[in-house]
Amino acid sequence: MLDETHSSTTPMAAEKQNEKKVTPRSQDFAGWYNDVILRAELADYSPVRGSMVFRPDGFGIWELLRDELDRRIKKTGARNAYFPMFIPQSLLDKEAQHVEGFAPEVAVVTHGGGKLLEEPLIVRPTSETIINYMFAQWIHSHRDLPLMVNQWCNVVRWEMRTRLFLRTLEFLWQEGHTAHATREEAERETLTMLEIYRTFVEEFLAIPLIVGRKSAAERFPGAEETYTIEGLMADGRALQCGTSHFLGQNFAKAFEIRFLDVGNQLQHAWQTSWGVSTRLLGAIIMVHGDDQGLRLPPAVAPTQAVIVPISRKPDEAEKVRAAAGSLHEGLDRAGVRVKIDEREGLTPGFKFNDWEMRGVPIRIEIGPRDVAAGEVVLARRDRLGPEAKQKAPITDVASRVTSLLAEIQKSLFEQALGARNANTREFDDYASFAAQMEGEGGGGMAYIFWCGNPECETTIREQTKATCRAIPLHQNGASGKCIVCAEPATERAYFAKAY
């Protein structure tokens, strides 16, 4: 008995330490991902299978992201509107490919007010159908075009397997829908929005992207062409971060969206749709996070800087508190999203770790020594160890923090870009490509010649689990042999295992 107590001391202590930390990223990426989300209080599981709760820190990221993207979308000329969540079954049935694509995963309302409905209502998985139904009422003349609307809403897709942020039954997104008089204008719009997404995600979320068009197999149901922005996560798997679709006249014909052109000829409109979702939060976590927890790009950090006052004795505490208070005021005036950690009974060390886990970009330590010296310690989350800390005169804090935030935003992008490039490789023979894709966490982006034949794509998917993520729009003109069938290929495509 005595022996047991004795020998168990060390392992117990180690376990105790481990409970405080998140699962190491390299050890179990999925476990790490869930840990970070729950511990950083971004989200929680709900009593509804596959549906999640956005907690204030998680929703705060979404709000910042949403507001900025909303501004950028509006600049292109689109305006916000809102359409019903319920779609009559008959509307969904109108576009053949579209129904086929979405029917397996829609939720259907069959009863209302205690009675069986005459016609079942679909809970929108996307709103092409109901929006285009309305477009048909609104569009009669070329003067009604272009018509560009966007809506921020929730959609429901009854997925088999769900993951926080990445795939939930209900998720939040923005979906833009436009109608144009000519094919060229609609195609231009599709690419304009793709570029809006690319710049937004790279600049604001600090996530480097691969941009291109989708293969036929990966195309949106009902679209003529789908364009995508793809991110590469830290575990080597790709994540589709946003799509922009050129719909041609498919929906216009199904919904009879027609207008009289300048020559008094009746024409079908040309259309686009485009969207990004709360999945972007998953991308932020999986691209920037580390073993310590979350790392938020300052642009989307609900709290950009946290002040941790440190004091030993009551008389010191008063001075420190006053100094922290005026720091807070100054930073707030400078437009920094800042808060003071005034929680009692927690040691500074605990608070440091806590805020690091939550991904706050800058921590400001202020204690008696600092107050006496007229300075503070600034610790940046994008670096680890001693080099993360620097001293700053208390009078310069606002300007130093502002410029440091910009620097962190940039450095997170560069770190992510470095990781992405290190995990992106060209392959010219199938064996080494397949070897690279093998195993858990194995992968990364492979840039390979593909003839465009869907059969070769299927072969790759079945043998390596990698799918075509994007075919870049601008290629260097080189041609080669398809990595599967060795037939001539004019384009390289990015293949990766995807979420």
Place this chain on the structure above:
RNA sequence: CGGGGCGUGGCGCAGACUGGUAGCGCACUUGCUUGGGGUGCAAGGGGUCGCGAGUUCAAAUCUCGCCGUCCCGACCA
């Protein structure tokens, strides 16, 4: 829907094989202590052991049924 795992205080688990007063760590409450990298001590509060039957003097533990959930495949922003 096919294959597997798991349901015991808020969280993570032990107890089950071999039935007999429900336990540990974290979290929580109060007090003292400590405070520049996850303080220490003490005293507390909190569980009809997923649900329902059955076996038994006695079930968290054995048997049967059901439900939930997670992981792996097919589907996917």
